[in-house]
Each structure stands twice: as structure tokens, then as C-alpha cells.
Amino acid sequence: MKKNLKIEGYLKRARKEGFAIGQFNFSNSDQLKGIVEAAFELRSPLIVGTSPAEVNYLGLEIAVNLVAAWKVKLTKRLGRSFPLFLNLDHARDLKVIKEAVFRGYDMIHFDGSFLSLKKNLQETKKVLKIASQKKVLVEAEVGQLGTESSTIYKEKFMIQDSFLTKPEDVEYFVRESGVKFLAVNIGNFHGVQKIGKNPHLRIELLKEISRKNQNIYFVLHGGSGIPFQDVKEAIKQGMVKVNFNTDLRLAFAKAILKELKEKPEEIAPYKYLNQGVLAIKKVVKERIKLLGSAGKIV
Ligand code: G3H
Ligand code: ZN
Numbered sequence: 001m002k003k004n005l006k007i008e009g010y011l012k013r014a015r016k017e018g019f020a021i022g023q024f025n026f027s028n029s030d031q032l033k034g035i036v037e038a039a040f041e042l043r044s045p046l047i048v049g050t051s052p053a054e055v056n057y058l059g060l061e062i063a064v065n066l067v068a069a070w071k072v073k074l075t076k077r078l079g080r081s082f083p084l085f086l087n088l089d090h091a092r093d094l095k096v097i098k099e100a101v102f103r104g105y106d107m108i109h110f111d112g113s114f115l116s117l118k119k120n121l122q123e124t125k126k127v128l129k130i131a132s133q134k135k136v137l138v139e140a141e142v143g144q145l146g147t148e149s150s151t152i153y154k155e156k157f158m159i160q161d162s163f164l165t166k167p168e169d170v171e172y173f174v175r176e177s178g179v180k181f182l183a184v185n186i187g188n189f190h191g192v193q194k195i196g197k198n199p200h201l202r203i204e205l206l207k208e209i210s211r212k213n214q215n216i217y218f219v220l221h222g223g224s225g226i227p228f229q230d231v232k233e234a235i236k237q238g239m240v241k242v243n244f245n246t247d248l249r250l251a252f253a254k255a256i257l258k259e260l261k262e263k264p265e266e267i268a269p270y271k272y273l274n275q276g277v278l279a280i281k282k283v284v285k286e287r288i289k290l291l292g293s294a295g296k297i298v
Contacts, residue, residue: 005298007085007106007137010045011181011217014240019292022223023047023087024284025149025245027054029066030273031252034280036070036084040077042285042294047107047241049089051149055096064104083297087139089243097127101136109139109183109219117142117169124177139241142166142173143185145221149245151191157199159187164202167209174213183219184209186234192225192246201230203237210238219243224250228290235291244287248280255279 005013014020022039026032026048039046050063058066067086074082085106091097097108110127112120124140131138143165165184174182186209187202210218220239223231224246231242255275259266266272288294 005083007047007083009298010083010296011240013296013298014293015217015238017296018235019296020220020235020240020242021045021047021293022284022287022291023049023089023241023243024248024287025049025051025054025089025243026248027057030277031248031280032066032070034252034277035248035284036074037277038281038284039084039288040074040082042288043297044288044293045083045085045296047085047087049087049109049243049245051089051245052091052093052096055088060096060099061103064100068104078297094123094126094130098130101131101134105136107137107139109141111141111183113141113144113183113185114146117173121173121176124173124179128177128179137181138179139181139183139219140173140177140179141183142169143183145185145189147190147222149190149222149224150249151246152250153191153193155193156195157189157191157193159185159189159199164205165209167205167212170209170213170216174216180215181217181219182213183221186220188220188222188226190222190224190246192250197227198222198225200227201234203230203233206234206237206239217241223247223287231290242287242291244283247283247287251279251283252276 024035071084087107088100088105089109090111112123128138144163186206217240218238219241220234221243223242223244259272259275
């Protein structure tokens with residue numbers, strides 16, 4: 001009989017087998033459809049995420065129920081549990097976090113990176129306490145991204161060195177909080193550069209962080225635009241989750257705009273929105289292949 005792995009089981013497996021699980025963000029049911037269909041067709045475990053703005057638009061309860069409905073449908077189709085997990089991404093508000101934990105989110109990413117390290121630690125401990133009541137996994141963050149998805153930088157983006165994660169901060173933070181799942185900044189940022197790929201990741205920095213914190217599962221935010229070779233290298237050095245949003249939003253918007261431009265008379269949403277669904281599906285499939293998670297459902 002196949003084991004029904006929870007999210008921690010999949011992260012462990014990802015670390016052991018050298019792949020990463022993609023987190024793909026959504027704010028409506030069409031985007032979600034494209035994402036889950038891509039993961040299902042490739043038999044890949046999947047994390048879907050909602051940022052505070054996305055939750056605001058969609059509604060927390062609706063997000064939980066949409067994901068739950070897909071999980072039931074795909075589990076039936078697969079004949080065993082389909083590993084689909086919902087993460088509250090970049091959460092900062094304890095009230096929203098509490099609601100997410102009790103309404104059925106599987107994971108919470110507490111983004112305390114805008115706080116001092118000490119305050120970040122204090123707040124992360126509060127989140128860990130709330131989450132433990134429902135055995136929800138907490139992703140913390142050390143180092144700052146300070147950028148937003150959907151941003152298309154016209155110039156070459158320069159990361160401030162002070163934003164990068166310091167290996168000694170990770171050691172301290174992990175020791176004091178007991179957190180096992182951590183987002184770090186190794187030169188990644190939210191959004192993409194208009195010209196070419198984003199700047200290279202600081203792989204040497206990740207190696208150092210990783211060497212000193214062997215039991216930690218690392219998360220790479222700002223997956224859009226990162227050179228593919230760097231993503232692969234980061235996975236080798238301990239990244240088990242990579243987040244993507246801007247790439248999907250770009251594909252969705254472009255496809256729908258194109259369709260409406262070509263067929264201005266078309267007003268049936270299920271027709272023109274479907275072009276967006278198909279475009280997201282294509283991007284997600286490419287990212288899943290990049291992360292090596294295809295065929296990894298147990
Ligand atoms: O938390 C979400 C991600 O970090 C997405 O970043 O929009 O640059 O892909 P991205
Ligand atoms: Zn992020």
C-alpha cells in the first residue's frame with residue numbers, strides 16, 4: 001500500500017532525492033485550474049499559495065474550499081491521495097494567520113523579515129504556537145526580499161547586500177525558535193527583469209548557510225526570472241521549495257489580452273479565460289520539470 005505523505009514527508013523526500021516542490025500562487029479559480037491540472041498531468045506534488053493581497057481578493061474561506069474541492073477531485077482521478085497543499089504566503093497579520101490555521105491551510109509562511117531579528121524571532125514563536133494547535137507547518141524568513149511579485153524591472157535590479165541572509169543569523173534564529181523550514185535571501189527577489197534573466201543567485205552564500213544548518217529545509221522565493229541553472233544549483237544545496245508567481249501572472253494576462261484583441265466580440269468568460277488557464281498550465285509544467293518533482297507522488 002502507498003504511503004499517504006503529509007507535507008513534511010514530501011519535503012524530507014525532496015531533500016533526500018534532490019528535487020524541490022513548486023509553490024504557485026493564485027487569486028482566482030482559473031489560475032488554480034491551470035496550476036493543478038499541470039501538476040496532476042505530471043504527477044507532481046504541489047503547493048499552492050495565497051499572499052495577503054490574493055487572500056484579500058479571493059477570500060480565505062473560498063481559497064480553502066477551492067483547494068479542498070480540487071484535492072477531492074484529483075484524489076478520485078488518481079485513485080490515491082493527491083498531494084496538494086495550501087500555504088498562506090508572506091503572512092504578517094496574526095489574526096489572519098489564526099484564521100488560516102483553523103480554517104484548514106496546511107502551511108503558514110510568516111514573513112517577519114521587515115522586523116529586527118529579535119522581533120522576528122518573538123513573532124515567529126507566536127506563529128509556531130498558533131500553528132502547533134492544528135499541526136500546521138510554519139515557514140519563517142531570515143533576510144529580506146523587500147520586493148513585490150508582478151514588478152517588471154526596466155533596469156538591472158541591484159540587491160542591497162544588507163538584505164542578504166547572514167549565516168550566523170540563521171544559526172541563531174533556528175536555535176532559538178526551533179523552526180525547521182526557512183526562507184532565505186541569497187540574491188533572489190520578487191518580480192522579474194524586463195531584459196534577460198534575473199541576476200545570478202549567490203550560491204556560495206547558500207552553501208555556507210546550508211553547511212551550518214544541515215537539518216533545515218530552505219525555501220527560495222522570487223522564483224520567476226531566476227536563471228534555470230541557478231535554480232538547479234540551489235536545489236542541490238538544500239532548497240526544497242521554490243515559489244513562483246510573476247511568471248504565471250505574466251502568462252495569464254498576456255494570453256487573455258491576446259485572445260481579446262484577436263476576438264473582441266468574444267464575451268464568454270470560459271472561452272477567453274481558458275487561454276489564460278492553458279498559458280499558466282504551460283508555465284507550471286515547465287517549472288515542475290525544472291524542479292524535478294514530476295512523477296514524485298508516492
Ligand atoms: O512568495 C511568492 C514568490 O516568492 C513569488 O515570487 O513573483 O518573483 O515569482 P515571483
Ligand atoms: Zn515570496
